[in-house]
Amino acid sequence: MALQWFPGHMNKAKNQVQERLKLVDVVIEIVDARLPYSSRNPMLDSIINNKKRVVILNKADLADEKMSKKWQEYFQKQDISTYIVDSKHANNMNSLINNIKKEVQAKIDKYKKAGVKNYRIKAMCIGIPNVGKSTILNRFAGKNIAVTGNKPGVTKNQNWIKTNYDIDIIDTPGILWPKIDDQAVGLKLALTGAIKDSIFHADDVALFALDYFKKHYSEKLKKAYQVSDSGLELDNPDLLLFLTKKMGFKDDFDRMSEKLMQDIRKGVLGKYTLDQIEEVDDAVN
Ligand SMILES: Nc1nc2c(ncn2[C@@H]2O[C@H](COP(=O)(O)OP(=O)(O)OP(=O)(O)O)[C@@H](O)[C@H]2O)c(=O)[nH]1
Ligand SMILES: [Mg+2]
Missing domain, CATH: 3.40.50.300 (P-loop containing nucleotide triphosphate hydrolases)
Incomplete structure (x- = not known):
């Protein structure tokens, strides 16, 4: 990949x-x-x-x-x-x-x-x-x-x-540099639209996004999709399925994944930053 x-x-x-x-x-x-x-x-x-x-x-x-x-x-x-x-x-x-x-x-x-x-x-x-x-x-x-x-x-x-x-x-044309052996970096680039949608699976990106927002922006996630505190305690795949049903998409979690990705890109959940300085410092040390 x-x-x-x-x-x-x-x-x-x-x-x-x-x-x-x-x-x-x-x-x-x-x-x-x-x-x-x-x-x-x-x-x-x-x-x-x-x-x-x-x-x-x-x-x-x-x-x-x-x-x-x-x-x-x-x-x-x-x-x-x-x-x-x-x-x-x-x-x-x-x-x-x-x-x-x-x-x-x-x-x-x-x-x-x-x-x-x-x-x-x-x-x-x-x-x-x-x-x-x-x-x-x-x-x-x-x-x-x-x-x-x-x-x-x-x-x-x-x-x-x-x-x-x-x-x-x-x-200049945008250039991606080959540091993307780090899976998380790839998912972040996908979530913000820096790499073509055709080369990754939307559900991988959605699961990553749910995980990140739960950790760092849980209030934004709750507000955007009316999720309760107990809903946030679901593990990521269950939360994705829960949202899929809630949006009326039945079992079509791909559709929900796509929606979540587009909503995040458009700022529907609000403002967010996907890199934490502490993570980078950890990576460097
Ligand atoms: N919200 C927001 N959108 C922006 C901003 N700057 C650019 N965009 C949007 O981002 C998209 C990409 O902008 P481009 O200027 O084409 O990006 P680029 O870096 O030249 O892209 P490539 O030529 O493909 O490498 C467009 O839809 C812009 O309208 C910004 O500051 N805020
Ligand atoms: Mg350009």
Whole structure:
């Protein structure tokens, strides 16, 4: 299964990214705010070396606000400038783009001193599929140049996007990196729509989601489907069957699994974050 998540065209995209990276001044790493760890590319550090980098926790409107702040602090402690962004609803990205420009100020100053006028910064937007790279770039450009869509794999090629801020940014196809031998990471990516629905079973994702929400967001689960405290004590497969019946889907737990997944993606259960800092620290230690 892990291999299916890193198909040939992704390998090609990765090589293209590596090649193009040489040309850029700063990397804008877009991460899903609901998955600040699992949607990051573990290979990026070695690929970008000392290149300047900022992290954007995008889709902040869907994520648990307290958790987004905690994750922001976590990255800032590692000296990575990190911004919490809702690019779907934001209408002004001026301060964000000015902050990104500040990352390369020293370089611009150097060019100015050397007599280069109007140096245009070159940046690259990078991240796994469906995290909102193209949406952010359209915001930066002030118009819809890049194609966006609510499914992974919308952007197929690298495209330069010009902005009105002396900065040009490459949009790249989403790339999944082969760290997904961790089953939980795969399920989280599936739940947020970063990997194609055709390569996993909805019931696996639903059981994972029930488990996670029971542990971390039990009130949201109870409220969304009117589940009582005793209902929450059912084990995960029984709870899934209970919800299936409750929704009038008879024994069709696949249908309930699909509904649960879509509801969670749309935010019907409310805001949530699927990565806990403690888990990551445990994994590192
Ligand atoms: N709720 C919410 N949705 C967002 C946000 N940013 C982007 N989206 C939505 O997420 C979906 C994916 O956005 P894209 O910009 O196409 O994502 P991408 O990273 O370019 O995806 P690929 O090109 O497939 O790698 C679209 O339906 C966007 O409307 C956000 O901040 N909040
Ligand atoms: Mg795109």
